[in-house]
Amino acid sequence: MTMAQLPKDPVMLLSFTNTQLRDFYPNLSEFCKAFMVDETEIVQTLKGIDYEYDTTRNQFI
Template sequence: MDKLPNDPMMLFSAVNTLLRDNYHSLDELCDDMNIDRAELEKKLAAAGFKYDKAHKKFW
């Protein structure tokens, strides 16, 4: 995840912005950026965020 911020709050913001502006799904973002989805979700879950597929963003 070298392409994304390490800080959980910055990561939360960056991922949601990318999802809103550039990607149709979390899978598409992870595939395109070569990011392990499970690792990303685990890191954001540790900060209290969970992915909502219906809204296409972390809450």
């Protein structure tokens, strides 16, 4: 799955990303590598809806 295949809607992207982080990936970097997406793009998209990645919780909050 590439960024083109990830949900376009920021709220859906948030839900998808947090679920993947919770269930399969130890951190955002590993998630991005697995999906071959730019970490900065995901962070900026979710920042646009006031969510930031928390490394200690391994989720966007």
